[in-house]
Amino acid sequence: MSTADEDDDDGDDREGSGGLRKIIHVDMDAFFASVEQRDDPSLRGKPVAVGGSSGRGVVAAASYEARKFGVRSAMPSVTAKRLCPDLIFCKHRFDVYRAVSQQIRAIFRDYTPHVEPLSLDEAYLDVTADLKGIGSGTLIAEDVRRRIRADTGLTASAGVSYNKFLAKIASDQNKPNGICVIRPGEGAAFVAGLPVRRFHGVGPKSAEKMAKLGIATGADLAGKDIAFLRQHFGSFAEYLFRAARGIDLRPVRANRVRKSVGGERTFADDISSGAALRNTLEDIIDIVWDSIERAEARGRTVTLKMKYTDFQNVTRSRSVTQPVSDKGTFTAIARGLLDDALPLPLPIRLMGLTLSNLEREGDEQPPPDEAQLSLL
Secondary structure, eight states: OEEEEEEOOOOOOTTTTTOOOOEEEEEETTHHHHHHHHHOGGGTTSOEEEEOOSTTOBEEEEOHHHHTTTOOTTOBHHHHHHHOTTOEEEOOOHHHHHHHHHHHHHHHTTTOSOEEEEETTEEEEEOTTOTTOOOOHHHHHHHHHHHHHHHHSOOEEEEEESSHHHHHHHHTTTOSSOEEEOOTTOHHHHHHTSBGGGSTTOOHHHHHHHHHTTOOBHHHHHTSOHHHHHHHHGGGHHHHHHHTTTOOOOOOOTTOOEEEEEEEEEEEEEEOOHHHHHHHHHHHHHHHHHHHHHTTOEEEEEEEEEEETTOOEEEEEEEEEEEEOSHHHHHHHHHHHHHHHOSOSSOEEEEEEEEEEEEOOOOOOOOOOOOOOOOO
16 A cells, blocks of 8 residues: 655745755654554553554554554554554544644744744754754754653654755664764765665655666666666656655745645456445545544645556546545545446556645745754
8 A cells, every 4th residue: 555645836946055954854653553552551661553453443643562563554454464463553642632633743943934834743854943942953853852751751863964855764763862963074975875765755666676677776776877767767767866866956935835635556466246335435435534633735626546457547536515534534535436447347466545735734834944954
């Protein structure tokens, strides 16, 4: 199952004009599961999954105790239970997760107005010119993590660097409850030693294709010229070329406009029966709605995507006058779109759902002014 959040690309390019930024990526550790363990002491130290435990349930989040057994988000609950027989399932409480997320964002804004939330549990901060005059991205990240722990009882990991790509990779480097700093001049060497699967945007299929081309690490990727990458990866080539060299020109955008939230699943075996498709749709609804909740997204258009065995893509959409704000409405629309598509002319190999025409309360702050950097 893959998920995608689409954004616009507007924004200033301060790095491209010669300046470096100080960027922090903060990522909460096993956020949903950690909130449940915090609020119920009997769960602490035990393998916990947030999600439904029924036959068609899906894991929305897993504690680190559960991850040791191979339990991961978006995994069917029956698979998770098989991997970890002692796994404890908790029903999600998105109202609580949102409230904690707001606490955390309030902490961020004590240091900078330039906060770009990616979901309830992660965000970019541009602290090039921080409000407290601290001047060091590393010290700010440590202080943010300390305050999160003191105010919420939860731990966060952080990556500090001079662009978003590196900061996000760094935040995952020393999880949980860790920090990693990639300083100016260190980006290309750091990326060179990473497996390509660690690159944001490189999924299992892309990684498999790269492996066949002899590309396993960032260094392997950096050894390919742009013509080779365009030949094999099309429009994805420019991103890969830059990422392999630790380059990312995107600014932190507090007024980021998200276009859609969705996900899709490619089947191991083609599906043609209406009953099997309806069962599969329920799984996709669960996973996509979790992504929608994480993004705090509300939208007016639901789109069903199907790819037939002849690789033809077909989409069906329905728009409503009021934003879809609950799972029941989203489910009803998705089921109706599938019913309208049946019977299928051919079996399908992929199905996906997307919520678009989004309405989201964003951070309407102006982009930061260019500032001279001291060392991170």
